[in-house]
Amino acid sequence: AGRVVRGDAPLQQVMPGGVNAGEVAVSSYRSKVLRSLWIQCLECGMHGHVPQVFDQMFDLYDANGDQTMQVDELENMLRELLTVRRQELQRTMEWQMQDGRRLGPAASDADLRKFVELGEAAKELKAHYDYMLQGAGLRSRALVLRSRLDTSHDGIVSRGEFLLGAPELLLPGRELQMEAHYYEKVGAKMEREAALRGELDDSEDEGGCVQN
Numbered sequence: 001a002g003r004v005v006r007g008d009a010p011l012q013q014v015m016p017g018g019v020n021a022g023e024v025a026v027s028s029y030r031s032k033v034l035r036s037l038w039i040q041c042l043e044c045g046m047h048g049h050v051p052q053v054f055d056q057m058f059d060l061y062d063a064n065g066d067q068t069m070q071v072d073e074l075e076n077m078l079r080e081l082l083t084v085r086r087q088e089l090q091r092t093m094e095w096q097m098q099d100g101r102r103l104g105p106a107a108s109d110a111d112l113r114k115f116v117e118l119g120e121a122a123k124e125l126k127a128h129y130d131y132m133l134q135g136a137g138l139r140s141r142a143l144v145l146r147s148r149l150d151t152s153h154d155g156i157v158s159r160g161e162f163l164l165g166a167p168e169l170l171l172p173g174r175e176l177q178m179e180a181h182y183y184e185k186v187g188a189k190m191e192r193e194a195a196l197r198g199e200l201d202d203s204e205d206e207g208g209c210v211q212n
Contacts, residue, residue, distance in 0.1 A: 022133030
């Protein structure tokens with residue numbers, strides 16, 4: 001089973017024109033909620049459960065509470081969700097870099113191998129996020145969102161239409177598997193290091209693994 005490593009550090013607002021091209025500005029509140037819902041999806045994927053978060057995700061973008069959403073808001077949701085996920089990866093990669101500097105020349109072959117494996121998994125995820133946010137990947141996914149979810153072709157998506165088709169289009173199983181594989185390894189490494197420092201808290205075991 002995986003492990004969620006949580007903390008109280010607030011997410012920074014993601015701003016356009018920042019380090020990563022293609023990202024959009026996401027409010028602190030929406031970043032926090034999207035991240036929480038995404039983590040729940042990772043946890044469900046690790047344990048073979050179906051995530052039950054998409055009602056909450058719909059509510060986050062149904063600003064006037066009329067149980068509908070503009071198709072353009074769907075595309076905004078897709079881009080913001082990708083932005084939050086890539087931002088999380090960036091934070092975790094920075095932790096990996098610090099961890100690599102701590103290894104030193106006395107590191108064992110096993111530690112070095114695990115470090116390289118994590119680095120390769122991070123690069124694979126980053127390449128996917130870059131593709132999805134910077135060009136054809138986003139356009140292609142947005143077109144599929146429009147065609148699959150707006151079944152009435154009126155530019156409006158109802159809650160029912162969203163819940164029927166959104167889960168696999170916003171967070172496809174293959175993407176969640178990639179993320180779960182990576183964050184589970186990161187979480188296991190952080191858990192081992194915390195145990196060595198005597199800082200492990202058994203109450204944190206919640207079945208996933210996302211860096212804070």
